Amino acid sequence: MSRNYQKRSSKEYNLFRGIFQWxxxxxxxxxxxxxxxxxxxxxRENVPKKGFFIVASNHVSAIDPFLVIxxxxxxxxxxAKVELFKNPVARFFLxxxxxxxxxxxxxxxxxxxxxxxxxxxxxxxGIFPQGxxxxxxxxxxxxxxxxxxxxxxxxxxxxxxxxxxxxxxxxIFRGKMKIKIGKPIPYNNxxxxxxxxxxxxxxQLSEGMR
Numbered sequence: 001m002s003r004n005y006q007k008r009s010s011k012e013y014n015l016f017r018g019i020f021q022w023x024x025x026x027x028x029x030x031x032x033x034x035x036x037x038x039x040x041x042x043x044r045e046n047v048p049k050k051g052f053f054i055v056a057s058n059h060v061s062a063i064d065p066f067l068v069i070x071x072x073x074x075x076x077x078x079x080a081k082v083e084l085f086k087n088p089v090a091r092f093f094l095x096x097x098x099x100x101x102x103x104x105x106x107x108x109x110x111x112x113x114x115x116x117x118x119x120x121x122x123x124x125x126g127i128f129p130q131g132x133x134x135x136x137x138x139x140x141x142x143x144x145x146x147x148x149x150x151x152x153x154x155x156x157x158x159x160x161x162x163x164x165x166x167x168x169x170x171x172i173f174r175g176k177m178k179i180k181i182g183k184p185i186p187y188n189n190x191x192x193x194x195x196x197x198x199x200x201x202x203x204q205l206s207e208g209m210r
Contacts, residue, residue: 005094005101007110008077010117016077017098018123024097029063030070037164037175040161041071044156046183047158052119054153055201056146057160058202059128065099068126068160077118079111080125098123104131107145119153129198147194156184159198161205164191180205 008142033039055076075098083102085091100112103138118125127146150157164177182201185194 004083004110005056005091006108006114008098008100008114008117010120013075013077013098013118013123014122017096018142019095021069021075025066025069025105026073029066033063033070033177037177038173039067039175039177039179041179041181042183043117044071044073046181046185047072047074051155052124052148052153053156053158054125054127054146054152055158055160056129056198056202058161058162059130061165063126064162065126067162067177069177071160072124072158072181074148075123076126077123081131089192115149115153118186119155125149125153129195142195142199144191144195147191147198150185150187150194151189151191154187156186157194158182159186159201159205161202163206169181181193181202 007149013200055074057064065155069076077098077100079102080094080099082103084100085116086095100111100114102108115125127147127149129142129146131141131143137144149155159182161178161180162178162184164175182205186203188194
């Protein structure tokens, strides 16, 4: 992996990548899961039509980024662990979809610059506050990084909850997959407060979908 995928220019978040992401997430993943697994989306009216924000959801499966993008209908640049970029196939798709690498052990200056540059585009920042996949309904192991970015960038956090994604629940034509979008959480200078509010909101959204 010769290129540093922790650093991306705002120019890379262009029309081509936006269209490719829309085709992949809406026409491919969105349509397939809507038809095959009865995917339902609630709360789209809560998604800001313009402006920069952080979309933060619980993380229960590998396809969460695709489905969240389909759900909110905005272009999203996701943070992805740097290890994923070591696989040539994964790296190709992550790159073309606009994802960028992050070292979870130590946040690099390149990653911070990428996030700051992203605010100058019409894309949003996608983060999974739990970092890795967790059991549905589990709101433990929340990293404060997303709230720190919200404070630094002075942007709101859009809470999203995903349910019905376990292997037992993913029954073709009988599934009950749901994505529920909450109202944006306004940024403030209290990182812990934003983190707790996000956790409570996603837990409430998840409970309301069962």
